[in-house]
Amino acid sequence: MTNTHSMSRRRGRAGSLAAIVSLTSWLALTAIAAPVPTVDRLAASDTVAGYIALLLVNESPFPGERSWVSEEDTKATMLSILWVLHNRLENIPDGYTQAQIASERCPNVVAVITAGGEKGQCDGFYRDASGRFLAVPRVHERVAYLEKCAGRGEPGRFARLLAYAQGLANAYVNGGVTGADRYAELRSVRGTPVTGHAFSWMTDQDRYSPGGNFVRIPDDEKGATGGNRFFTLRKQP
């Protein structure tokens, strides 16, 4: 009896242990394999969240495109671009005016995106005469193609990246940026005092530089991502 009981208890303990291990594994797996949001279509571009998402996708590389590195790299690009928009809207450093940084006074994020018109701050994004915020056809064509690809077969990187962009945009409209500003604490670039935060991004080629008081964030500060180069500002205007 004793032995039987002992064995039963051992089995019981073993069973409990197995159950615990199993539960722990299940929880861990659940945590790891939590469904990653996927979408095969962005919100309508005549909504603020849809328009922001359209910009984030337009400015970031997808698999197969030049400058593609990885899913994480493209997500980091989208987040950094959203931070630039936000910083131009809300984080104007002392000594600067919004018009100096964003090219004009901007009461909201759509104004930041459309500043300067079709060939302005965000190439291809503009307002028409009636005030509608729009994008040129090539932007829509590319994004429509990415959406079409995202809808093929099992949802993969395309669907996850579209969902990430839309998720960032939705969260921003509903409260703010979800995710850290990787350049927020930057105080010096090659000995030049800077304000921190990024205030501009451009295609990462030598010929592109926003000029003025913008300071190129170097590679060792992760200033290049997704084929884009990010820029902060001199501390002294």
Next chain:
Amino acid sequence: MTTIAHVTRALAQTSILAFALAIAGAGSLSLASDDAPPSPPIPAKPADAGIADAGLADRQWLYDLMRYLYRWHIDEEDIDVIVRAGTVNFWVRETPQQLDDGDHSRFGEVLLPQIGLLVTVKKSDYSVPELELTVKSDRFKVTRVATVKAPAAMPDGYREVIEDYAQLRDELFRTRAQSAFPDGAFLEHLRDAARTAIARDFAHRNEPLPTGLQIVHLAPLPPVANEAWAYWENGKTLIRFSSDAELANPDIWKHQDLVVHTYPLDRDVVVSLDEVAGSNAFMTRNQAGRALFNCIVLGKRLELQPKPAVTP
């Protein structure tokens, strides 16, 4: 001293000019790729196994890279220091990246310390199920070129490859006519993609597409970059084709919306980007001029009859 300096300077300028002509292929109006004599293999120098395997220290690749840089990024005066040194110095290294599962791509850098130029390169090796596309390069391809302040001493992690300047110059001169141009199906893919992008642009501006014979100048295909440039003369438009995949891969052209960018020169060129601070919708006159030189002077002229209209 002054005389010697002048002579030295004159010799240097002569060498620079020779180098410039050699790399640019100037003087050669014959553009067919089979005009040049066959190139014997260039003996490889001993190299560190890891870097040699990756191709970053391969001499032929470095020669091709130098030709690309000269055509697209550097000028005669940049060569001055190289001529004086008598060598071309390359600092090369691999730069591993955090990649997605199943992505075996390799990344690297080539730093030319004498002229402060940093070239970022990638040898792609991954698949894109959504595009039913395998992205695989047989060589490292340029992804970015940046002007940098090179450190005085080579940083850890790099390997130095030193090439003899005169040998490089002579080899590039000898093979100056070895320009490859797209033809056959590849050319048709370029044409269709460009036409679609242009038609879309014209439709957006409510302008009719030009009719009649169209003149297009194709720049030589760079063997070290997945990009191609063309100049559409009638429309005064530069067209850039670029991808992470080999452009000669026919599968990439099933996704041509991801490949083409157009630059209408009569609208999108400025002398200085300060004129359009913060916008990257423009290219400078210097950049446009370089692209035009590659397309018109070094390139291949095509006369094309318009195809039936494409709905944008």
